[in-house]
Amino acid sequence: MPLSRNVGDFDHLIRTTKAGPFYITLLPRCSYExxxxxxxxxxxxxxESQSGVHAFASDRVTPFRTKPNSLAFVPRECEVFSSSKNGGEYLLVVDEANSQIENQVLRHFNNVIDPAAIAAAQRIRSALLGSAREALWVEENAGVLFERIRKELNASSKEAREARWMTPARLKLIDEFIDSxxxxELRVAEIAVALGLSEGFFxxxxxxxxGKSPHSYLIDRRLAHARVLLRTSAHDLCDVALTVGFSSHAHMTAAFTHRLGVTPGRLRAAMGCRSDSIATRRK
Incomplete structure (x- = not known):
């Protein structure tokens, strides 16, 4: 049975599709339990980063803060509880055939940064938001995510020293600094100074x-704020662009098209749709 979060009034923003053995759901930024x-x-x-409390295969509920652009895995029959007041945009891919993970020691995990997984997840999101693609193309990218899960299940390498320095508290501080x-106009050097670091080390x-440069992440945050305004306000696109830090409507549209596969106008028009399907042929 497909898994999704209880998002209440945001149900109409959920995007779903079926591609091969995969049932795929794109969940919006919102509170959930x-x-x-x-x-x-x-x-x-x-x-996106998000914080809350969760429990896996246990009654012990603990706080969590999820890294942006991070991969997670829940094996079948693992009991899960998760709750967040702010949530974050989240992609969920379920292997309905239980055919992707075999003959391995299964364990749940999250906060794994993997460049190939980031690229595949972004391609799937673009397809769900309106960039028409063949179902096979989406299935291939969903398969990439499971391939990276198999890699992680077999991995024994330790996280790089630089990555360990970016604790959940410091990542939260970065989000707060950017959002405020x-x-x-915001320069990477300013964020580094706020953390007391040299720009190069930061x-x-x-x-x-x-898995992303600070500049690329800044664009992601601008896009996330713009999507909230498109959904919750009547501001025209020029005002939305300037409010979230883009230099112009054209600049924002280029960022939407490149990263999300859809223009802001088209995305706003689709907000009332309950789900999107993958087209049977490419545009």
């Missing part, structure tokens, strides 16, 4: 911890 015991293995991908200045540590 969920408790389930999956019959199928599930891969999660957090596009989202409408302003760039290396941030990319090791999140």
């Amino acid at each position: 969920v408790s389930y015991r999956p019959n199928q293995s599930a891969v999660g991908f957090a596009f 200045r989202i409408s302003q 760039i290396r540590a941030f990319k090791a911890a999140t």
Whole structure:
């Protein structure tokens, strides 16, 4: 049975599709609470950082803070509870055939940064948001996510020193710093200074911890804020662009098209749709 979070009033923003053995759900940024015991293995991908409490195969509920652009895995029959007041955009891929993970010691995990997984998750998100693709193309990218899960299950390497330096508290501070200045021109050096780091070390540590450069992550935060405004306000697109720090409507549209596969106008028009399907042929 497909897994999803209880998002209440945000149900109409959920995007779903079926591609081969995979049932794929794109969940919006919102508060949630969920408790389930999956019959199928599930891969999660957090596009944004989020915090809350969770428990896996245990009654012990502990706080968590998820890294942006991070991969997670829940094996079948693992009881899960998770709750967050702010949530974050999240991709969930369920292997309905239970055919992807075999003959391995299964364990749940999260906060894994993997460049190939980041690219695959972003391609799937673009397809769900409106960039028409063949179902086979989406299935291939979902398969990449499970391939990276198999790699992680077999991995024994330790996290790089720079990545370890980016603790959840420091990543939260970065989010707060960016969000408080989202409408302003912001340089990477300013974020580094706020953390008391040299710019060079900050760039290396941030990319090791999140899989993206600070500048690329800043664009992601601007896009996330813009999507909230598109959904919750009547501001025209030029005002939205300037409010979240883009230099112009054209600049914002280019970022939407490149990263999300859809223009802001088209995305706003689709907000009332309950789900999107993958087209049977490419545009």
